[in-house]
Amino acid sequence: MKWIKLLLTKRSLPAVIAAVLIVIAVILIAANTRFTWKTTVDAAPVSTDNGPSPVQTDKNPTLPDLSGFSKVAESDVLRLKMNAATGHFIMEDKRDNEVYYSYPDPKYWSKEKISKTWKQHLASPIMIQYVDFSEPILNPKELSFTPGVDRIKDLKTIPGGFQLTFELPEAGFTIPVQVTIDGDYVETKIIREGTKENKLGLIWVRLYPFFGATHTDGQEGYLFIPDGPGALINFKDNELNVNKVYDESVYGSDMVYQGLDNNRNPVSMPVFGMKSGNKGFLAVLNDGEAYASIVASPSGVFSNYNWITAQMNFRSSFLQYTRKNFADSGFVDFNRDELFGGDRVVRYYILDKANSDYVGMAERYRQYLMEEKGLKKMDAGTSGVPLYLTVVGGDQEKGTLASRYIKGTTTSEAEQMVKTLHELGIANMSVTYTGWQKGGYSEYGRTLPADPSIGGDEGMKSFVDYAHSLGVPVYLDTEYALNNTGAGGFEKKFAAVTNLAGQTIDVRMPYNEDNVSAVSDKFNLKSVEGDMEGYRKLGIDGLVVGRTGQELFSDYNTKYGSSRDEAKDVQVDILKTIQSKLGGVQGLRSNFYALPYVHHIQNMVSDYSYDLFADEAVPFAQIATHGLITYSFDYSNNRDENGNGFLREIEYGAVPSFVFTHADTSDFLSAYGIRFYSTKFSDWTSYAAEEYKRFNETLGDVQDQFIVAHRTLDHNVKETEYERGKRIIVNYNTEPYRYGDLEVPAKNFILLDKEAAKP
Numbered sequence: 001m002k003w004i005k006l007l008l009t010k011r012s013l014p015a016v017i018a019a020v021l022i023v024i025a026v027i028l029i030a031a032n033t034r035f036t037w038k039t040t041v042d043a044a045p046v047s048t049d050n051g052p053s054p055v056q057t058d059k060n061p062t063l064p065d066l067s068g069f070s071k072v073a074e075s076d077v078l079r080l081k082m083n084a085a086t087g088h089f090i091m092e093d094k095r096d097n098e099v100y101y102s103y104p105d106p107k108y109w110s111k112e113k114i115s116k117t118w119k120q121h122l123a124s125p126i127m128i129q130y131v132d133f134s135e136p137i138l139n140p141k142e143l144s145f146t147p148g149v150d151r152i153k154d155l156k157t158i159p160g161g162f163q164l165t166f167e168l169p170e171a172g173f174t175i176p177v178q179v180t181i182d183g184d185y186v187e188t189k190i191i192r193e194g195t196k197e198n199k200l201g202l203i204w205v206r207l208y209p210f211f212g213a214t215h216t217d218g219q220e221g222y223l224f225i226p227d228g229p230g231a232l233i234n235f236k237d238n239e240l241n242v243n244k245v246y247d248e249s250v251y252g253s254d255m256v257y258q259g260l261d262n263n264r265n266p267v268s269m270p271v272f273g274m275k276s277g278n279k280g281f282l283a284v285l286n287d288g289e290a291y292a293s294i295v296a297s298p299s300g301v302f303s304n305y306n307w308i309t310a311q312m313n314f315r316s317s318f319l320q321y322t323r324k325n326f327a328d329s330g331f332v333d334f335n336r337d338e339l340f341g342g343d344r345v346v347r348y349y350i351l352d353k354a355n356s357d358y359v360g361m362a363e364r365y366r367q368y369l370m371e372e373k374g375l376k377k378m379d380a381g382t383s384g385v386p387l388y389l390t391v392v393g394g395d396q397e398k399g400t401l402a403s404r405y406i407k408g409t410t411t412s413e414a415e416q417m418v419k420t421l422h423e424l425g426i427a428n429m430s431v432t433y434t435g436w437q438k439g440g441y442s443e444y445g446r447t448l449p450a451d452p453s454i455g456g457d458e459g460m461k462s463f464v465d466y467a468h469s470l471g472v473p474v475y476l477d478t479e480y481a482l483n484n485t486g487a488g489g490f491e492k493k494f495a496a497v498t499n500l501a502g503q504t505i506d507v508r509m510p511y512n513e514d515n516v517s518a519v520s521d522k523f524n525l526k527s528v529e530g531d532m533e534g535y536r537k538l539g540i541d542g543l544v545v546g547r548t549g550q551e552l553f554s555d556y557n558t559k560y561g562s563s564r565d566e567a568k569d570v571q572v573d574i575l576k577t578i579q580s581k582l583g584g585v586q587g588l589r590s591n592f593y594a595l596p597y598v599h600h601i602q603n604m605v606s607d608y609s610y611d612l613f614a615d616e617a618v619p620f621a622q623i624a625t626h627g628l629i630t631y632s633f634d635y636s637n638n639r640d641e642n643g644n645g646f647l648r649e650i651e652y653g654a655v656p657s658f659v660f661t662h663a664d665t666s667d668f669l670s671a672y673g674i675r676f677y678s679t680k681f682s683d684w685t686s687y688a689a690e691e692y693k694r695f696n697e698t699l700g701d702v703q704d705q706f707i708v709a710h711r712t713l714d715h716n717v718k719e720t721e722y723e724r725g726k727r728i729i730v731n732y733n734t735e736p737y738r739y740g741d742l743e744v745p746a747k748n749f750i751l752l753d754k755e756a757a758k759p
Helices: 002-009 013-031 106-111 116-123 358-373 411-423 456-469 521-538 564-582 592-597 620-625 642-652 681-699
Strands: 069-074 078-083 089-093 098-101 126-132 141-144 151-158 161-168 173-182 185-190 200-207 221-225 231-234 246-249 271-276 279-287 292-297 305-313 317-321 330-334 344-351 387-392 394-397 404-407 429-434 474-478 506-508 515-518 542-545 585-588 600-602 657-660 707-714 717-722 727-731 737-739 742-744 748-752
Touching (some): 069 173, 078 161, 151 173, 221 305, 221 358, 271 358, 279 358, 305 344, 358 592, 387 681, 411 456, 521 564, 564 585, 564 592, 620 707, 642 681, 642 727, 707 737, 727 737, 727 742, 742 748
Parallel strands (some): 387 429, 429 474, 474 542, 585 600
Antiparallel strands (some): 069 078, 078 089, 126 141, 126 200, 151 161, 161 173, 185 344, 221 231, 221 271, 246 292, 292 305, 317 330, 394 404, 707 717, 737 742
């Protein structure tokens, strides 16, 4: 170190800085540190004076010897074998004679040149992140199960599989797990009862995180992530790239801990998957998913393996404020006195060779939704495509002395809209009235009565009766999860969502930048139950729920609080209440736990997040749900790209939707809550009728049918196939596409029946 001393004695500031940077670089290289976009870094655990150091043996990490596995269970499709020394298992698919390992494919193990620490992670059946609460600064660290140092206890066979306990005595963790098979899936479970910690705090557990992990070896392959409708991370021959790890919370971030992250589509489906050549699996988080994250790492990040897993979170970080004016100071802490949730269960559905792609994954998820969640196929013989019409009643804007009401559409004007569209041949439609409550759209939490400026309850009842005379159902758009009015007896200090520090949570509105209170789900349930009789008297067909079913969070309110998984159950109770009392529920960008209770999803996400992780979007969500429920994307008169938006709806099997006002769109330019590109009904009447006609001619006869195939024919050319043989080829290019003897016009599509030959 003489050269550093020399620099210091000469007091050369640039030289000192250079020396410091060199030292830092040497340390980082030696530690083989890898950074991701997350604040929590997957890196080798570091020794501390206040806690145990992860123990490393002198031997290089190895994968289990295949001779050490013995059969413990068998189904018609699968054979399960277990290794008693490591706790690992292998799955044999008897249909295709394929083998799935709970650890990285041993074929490529000798090619891995990564650090010993990460090689130990790869070989381990379990990874853990922990924090030492005795340290002044909480620095999460990772460790993994090390044979010869850590122990397997209580190993036994059970019906369908085996059970054991991973014990890591140096760190003080005990994790009981269970592995079973049934039919075409293997199920892994972390058993909450018996999961123990000692001095160190458990943050997360990844159980069998490298199930199916494999190198890129010229095969067609990808990781399937639940971003938007679904997205693929294609297998590539990557050099080390430290910026491509996907790590997202199932059902979105918990705003009590992390706030609301709008940079990426929230995860609405508790699924992930992988395809590698002829092999593929779909993983479904079957229990405890509200506390899980999906983590996907393509080749070239932490190793040359492509892998994807469920991370089961038992704690979460948050900012602990140290002043009453909490916006200006604080420190990072964790929930110290609790471990989140109960059992954590993941099912890995093993796909046969013919169905090992994302379509096969989506079809298997559809089967799961029907068998496990009770969804049923839509009735045949529906009268074409439904048009989902949203009518805006009113909103407010800033006035000179007080807010000023903006009238958008009265109930008599809404009646005329429905009459006009019906006369233009749109017999099958559904109406949602939004901004109907007193004060309009931005009066959150307020429900009955309807604002007298648009006709009041009497006018609403008259409108509903007229719509019913044409066979048109009417839904009222509601927002119980936010409240800035005190409606329903809401008081912020008693019924708002509350964090660990006892502070209530606000949500910032996009246009007027007001902070609006987030309302406890249990208070919402009480409010919904109290309003049912008033809704019933209006004769409406149901409600459109806003954030209920869309956002999920922990709540430490002393009277109405609930854990995150309990909040999911309370939201389900809200949906059940509406369904049973009024008959119908429509969701808004709903999480998939709402699917058994909604019959339509408005504004369903139709594209991926366009970040560095994914390569392309796929209609996984739509393949899984078409024929079970209907769904619409952004309003046709509010699309960012009208042409491509329409084509995407045709490709994905969506139904048309519009949002209208009788008033000029310009009247709402300064509205607090509602702003759209163009909503004046008279400007869109003929366009809406023409677009509906194209939708109905294309998709009217497949509303009750499943999507059975989806493929890329060429760059920006997609084909969707329905179960009775109808095919739709969509060309997004600016030039025509030749399909055998046929031509698909630029920015257009063609229809083919089941007799049409494939080139």
